[in-house]
Amino acid sequence: MDNNNAPTEKRRTKRDRREITASPFTYHRLLGRRRADRREEEPSSAAQVIDVYPKHLIIVTTCILLLCALDAHNTLLLLQQGAVELNPLMDVVLKQSSSMFVVCKFALTSFAVILLVPHHHERFFFNRFKGRHALYFSLSIYLLLISYQWSIFPGGISSTYLF
Numbered sequence: 761m762d763n764n765n766a767p768t769e770k771r772r773t774k775r776d777r778r779e780i781t782a783s784p785f786t787y788h789r790l791l792g793r794r795r796a797d798r799r800e801e802e803p804s805s806a807a808q809v810i811d812v813y814p815k816h817l818i819i820v821t822t823c824i825l826l827l828c829a830l831d832a833h834n835t836l837l838l839l840q841q842g843a844v845e846l847n848p849l850m851d852v853v854l855k856q857s858s859s860m861f862v863v864c865k866f867a868l869t870s871f872a873v874i875l876l877v878p879h880h881h882e883r884f885f886f887n888r889f890k891g892r893h894a895l896y897f898s899l900s901i902y903l904l905l906i907s908y909q910w911s912i913f914p915g916g917i918s919s920t921y922l923f
Contacts, residue, residue: 817880820895821873827902828869832862834909841914872898 835845836858845851854861873895880892 813877813880817877817892817895820892820899821877824873824895824899824902825866825870827899827906828866829862830906831902831909832865834906836861838909838912843912 835843839845839854845854850861850865853864876891876895880890880895882891883889884891884894
């Protein structure tokens with residue numbers, strides 16, 4: 761007798777894999793598995809989120825966050841030397857406390873990055889730019905900002921960063 765025609769209950773001898781709850785510390789949970797869209801036939805406008813992002817995107821994200829921290833540090837140094845905060849929102853926070861300024865600055869930048877990274881393939885701004893373009897633009901702006909801050913340090917940058 762052919763075993764393929766047997767009822768499903770009799771063929772299943774193992775425990776159903778769907779009954780086991782997945783641990784949050786498995787290899788695939790920690791390192792991810794999805795590197796690309798699941799189906800090619802899905803429209804590109806469909807919201808598709810992957811859990812492993814390209815390495816260059818992680819590098820850009822890390823650089824943005826590091827430059828944000830450096831910007832906060834440079835801003836506090838420049839304020840001690842008589843500069844004025846030009847961002848009105850950050851100026852209000854800065855009047856509360858300098859630690860609150862650093863936390864808010866980093867939190868706002870982190871929040872924006874967290875929103876843009878999963879949507880790096882989606883188009884924004886009248887369907888002209890992708891989310892990754894906003895990340896590249898932010899990195900460029902931060903590089904220009906840090907360069908500007910270093911150029912206006914009294915006595916040059918080397919005297920400011922020596923301890």
